Amino acid sequence: MWYESLAFENPKTVQEALECLATDGAEVIAGGTDKLVQLREKKKSIKKIVNIGDIKSLKKIKKNGNTLTIGACITYSEFLELASENLPLLTDAVKQIASPSIRNIATFGGNIVNASPAGDTLPVLYAFDAEQLLESLHGKRVVKINDFITGPGETILNNGELLTEIRINIPSFTYYYRKFGPRKALALSKVSFCGVHLTDSDEIRLAYGAVGPAVIRAYEAEELYKKGQKDKIPDLIEKLVQPINDQRSTAEYRRYLCVEMTREFLKKIQ
Numbered sequence: 001m002w003y004e005s006l007a008f009e010n011p012k013t014v015q016e017a018l019e020c021l022a023t024d025g026a027e028v029i030a031g032g033t034d035k036l037v038q039l040r041e042k043k044k045s046i047k048k049i050v051n052i053g054d055i056k057s058l059k060k061i062k063k064n065g066n067t068l069t070i071g072a073c074i075t076y077s078e079f080l081e082l083a084s085e086n087l088p089l090l091t092d093a094v095k096q097i098a099s100p101s102i103r104n105i106a107t108f109g110g111n112i113v114n115a116s117p118a119g120d121t122l123p124v125l126y127a128f129d130a131e132q133l134l135e136s137l138h139g140k141r142v143v144k145i146n147d148f149i150t151g152p153g154e155t156i157l158n159n160g161e162l163l164t165e166i167r168i169n170i171p172s173f174t175y176y177y178r179k180f181g182p183r184k185a186l187a188l189s190k191v192s193f194c195g196v197h198l199t200d201s202d203e204i205r206l207a208y209g210a211v212g213p214a215v216i217r218a219y220e221a222e223e224l225y226k227k228g229q230k231d232k233i234p235d236l237i238e239k240l241v242q243p244i245n246d247q248r249s250t251a252e253y254r255r256y257l258c259v260e261m262t263r264e265f266l267k268k269i270q
């Protein structure tokens with residue numbers, strides 16, 4: 001079996017985890033809800049699993065002024081219990097992820113590093129330009145979500161590097177969030193959308209999940225809004241999204257949903 005010769009480390013601090021990760025063939029696991037499936041399906045040969053799910057410093061949520069900081073190993077259930085009132089848009093997205101049993105173990109960090117175009121926290125993180133704190137034995141760096149994810153399942157994370165914190169600056173805003181899946185629960189998105197209206201500056205943010213190699217932030221459409229040309233936005237969205245046909249939906253239906261959700265959001269903020 002693929003796991004028979006696998007070593008398992010259970011570090012208690014970030015420093016210990018980084019030392020464990022410095023050896024060849026060591027890979028991180030947090031909740032394991034993506035990783036274990038991938039290991040089994042790909043029968044990938046790895047030498048060591050480093051479980052970061054027990055590191056207390058990665059399980060903190062802080063609110064400082066307008067900045068919400070979420071530890072990478074905060075599970076969705078912990079977020080709903082500890083911080084749901086801080087960012088109702090993220091709460092709406094998290095409540096629609098998987099099922100209570102998965103939400104009890106699956107983490108924010110795992111959703112981000114897994115970098116699926118259908119990752120349900122991601123449109124919200126893109127809409128707020130969330131920052132990721134990355135740590136390695138060589139130091140720390142902070143990277144915006146849009147620069148962190150480079151394609152489906154691809155990020156700029158180096159070997160031996162950990163995502164430790166997600167920082168979200170929360171302005172005054174109203175929002176619209178929808179997720180369409182094949183079922184109401186335990187279903188990955190066929191499309192998800194989050195539209196944010198920044199009330200102080202009268203700007204909008206538009207982020208679309210599962211309709212491209214990564215989440216699409218529609219910067220050009222946001223510019224049209226600034227220029228007072230919001231009637232042109234739905235047509236532009238139709239061209240900007242890059243959906244595919246797969247087992248969850250057709251490209252045509254996904255494109256239709258993106259346009260209609262955008263229209264609904266624009267109507268809501270009139």
Ligand SMILES: Cc1cc2nc3c(=O)[nH]c(=O)nc-3n(C[C@H](O)[C@H](O)[C@H](O)COP(=O)(O)OP(=O)(O)OC[C@H]3O[C@@H](n4cnc5c(N)ncnc54)[C@H](O)[C@@H]3O)c2cc1C
Nearest residue numbers: 030031032033034035098106107109110111113119120163
């Ligand atoms: C039945 C089921 C239903 C699901 N439904 C949904 C859904 O509705 N919406 C959705 O978005 N997802 C869904 N998922 C996918 C999954 O639950 C989420 O992506 C989850 O957030 C992954 O978190 P995790 O802690 O389990 O990650 P893991 O599986 O532990 O890790 C995922 C990847 O990230 C890496 N990693 C994890 N944490 C870190 C870190 N801090 N630093 C560096 N690397 C790290 C791992 O090495 C691995 O490559 C579902 C999964 C299952 C099994």
